[in-house]
Amino acid sequence: MKSNLLSRISIDPEICFGKPCIRGHRIWVSLILDMLADGMSTEEVLSEYPQLDPSDLEGKLRIVSKMRIREYSPLR
Numbered sequence: 001m002k003s004n005l006l007s008r009i010s011i012d013p014e015i016c017f018g019k020p021c022i023r024g025h026r027i028w029v030s031l032i033l034d035m036l037a038d039g040m041s042t043e044e045v046l047s048e049y050p051q052l053d054p055s056d057l058e059g060k061l062r063i064v065s066k067m068r069i070r071e072y073s074p075l076r
């Protein structure tokens with residue numbers, strides 16, 4: 001599943017300052033994660049960014065957000 005998740009994310013130093021983006025778009029992964037963390041539903045995010053494929057949000061980014069929280073958690 002990790003390789004499937006990573007196939008939807010691109011990192012290019014020439015695009016968006018090298019921040020991880022949804023592949024094929026200039027939409028930062030961190031922006032989508034923040035929207036979800038702020039309580040927006042998948043449907044609300046997709047209405048804000050209709051160019052995204054629902055599969056970009058179907059649990060995959062939520063998994064990354066959990067990994068990111070664990071990575072930076074001072075309680076680790």
